[in-house]
Amino acid sequence: MNAPVRFDTLPRFATAEKAIESLKPSEPLYLVRPKKFVAAARQFLDGFPGDVLYAVKANPHPIVIEQLWSAGIRHFDTASQGEIEIIKSLFPAAICHFMAPVRLPGQAKIAFEKHGVTDFVVDSDSELDKLLAETGNSKKLRIFVRLVAQLGGALLEMSSKYGCKPEDAAKLLKRVKAAGAQPCLTFHVGSQCLSPFSYAQAIEIAQRTINLAGVEIAALDMGGGFPAAYAGQEPPPFHWYFDMIKEALSNLGRPNLNVMCEPGRALVAEGISLVTQVVMRRGDRLYLNDGIYGSFDEQRFASFDENYPPTGFALDAKGNAKPLSGDPRPFRAFGPTCDSADVLPRPQMLPDTIATGDFVLFGSMGAYTVSSRSPFNGYYPDSWAIIDN
Numbered sequence: 001m002n003a004p005v006r007f008d009t010l011p012r013f014a015t016a017e018k019a020i021e022s023l024k025p026s027e028p029l030y031l032v033r034p035k036k037f038v039a040a041a042r043q044f045l046d047g048f049p050g051d052v053l054y055a056v057k058a059n060p061h062p063i064v065i066e067q068l069w070s071a072g073i074r075h076f077d078t079a080s081q082g083e084i085e086i087i088k089s090l091f092p093a094a095i096c097h098f099m100a101p102v103r104l105p106g107q108a109k110i111a112f113e114k115h116g117v118t119d120f121v122v123d124s125d126s127e128l129d130k131l132l133a134e135t136g137n138s139k140k141l142r143i144f145v146r147l148v149a150q151l152g153g154a155l156l157e158m159s160s161k162y163g164c165k166p167e168d169a170a171k172l173l174k175r176v177k178a179a180g181a182q183p184c185l186t187f188h189v190g191s192q193c194l195s196p197f198s199y200a201q202a203i204e205i206a207q208r209t210i211n212l213a214g215v216e217i218a219a220l221d222m223g224g225g226f227p228a229a230y231a232g233q234e235p236p237p238f239h240w241y242f243d244m245i246k247e248a249l250s251n252l253g254r255p256n257l258n259v260m261c262e263p264g265r266a267l268v269a270e271g272i273s274l275v276t277q278v279v280m281r282r283g284d285r286l287y288l289n290d291g292i293y294g295s296f297d298e299q300r301f302a303s304f305d306e307n308y309p310p311t312g313f314a315l316d317a318k319g320n321a322k323p324l325s326g327d328p329r330p331f332r333a334f335g336p337t338c339d340s341a342d343v344l345p346r347p348q349m350l351p352d353t354i355a356t357g358d359f360v361l362f363g364s365m366g367a368y369t370v371s372s373r374s375p376f377n378g379y380y381p382d383s384w385a386i387i388d389n
Contacts, residue, residue, distance in 0.1 A: 017321040028290040028381035029275040041071035050259030058264030109134040154190025170213035188223035200248035219258040228269030265367040272366035291335010297372035326351035337377035
């Protein structure tokens, strides 16, 4: 892997075309768009009625964290000791919340004692026992019991692995209160949730759980799932989500309840684009310098195999990057590794004039791309530039 890159050392360009012209990148090139990060963060900070936690798993790169911090994000949903270390090394004043329901042994102790983390999630008696034993000071903790929220409306469900039903959650809430910690609830409606109503349904499940437990909660975490605007997946405007959440919260009758959310994809997807190069064209096949083991891991999921509409560019005789002309046709796009599985599952529509050496720009590549890349077969995309427009 390459040495970590720093934002203040990156080359800056007005457009993606100018970056291609100047750098003629033979390796995949991530294009950071600071204005997109600011716009995404402001939507949540101004519209959501509570604390906004960035879900670090969506993209933990220091450049991305710096962009979000500059935009005003101060809370972070961290799911491991490693993610906490990343955040605290960059911004010691950041507030980390350990929101994974199952942690490796000893990680809660380190998070609590070394980094002052006091928010944790559980969905089982055994994990609650481990958390209480490792921290040893329950009165300082807010413990969130995670509910199952398998409601539909999301492209990837997030309740088959974690979460418990209201009856079991109520028992855990009672145990949390008896231990002296602050009882709280959380849920996750699923990734890329296209239905604002799912959040209202989940809040109703939380209300039912509170009634069963007979315990007042100190906070309610809405989890993530807020969508990005991908091709073919145009979500409702964010204010629909926020208005639905506010209305559902008003029905709880707890106006002073602390509420939180954990957007990941919605904060970073549009902030990064990706330039790839055609290493070889053979008929209707394109061999790109990035693929499934690099930035396109999420394309393995059927729901996400058309997220990134490509645009082709070629350098003319003067070295200027120009959009390709020609009728669009489907191409089978292969990545650079020797694995035959390294192929984008869906054909890419590009002009029929595309040739070896041309470039393909993919938009909205900020979420679950950088975070999922691997150094398999010796390839690891890590070149960066800034786009000001």
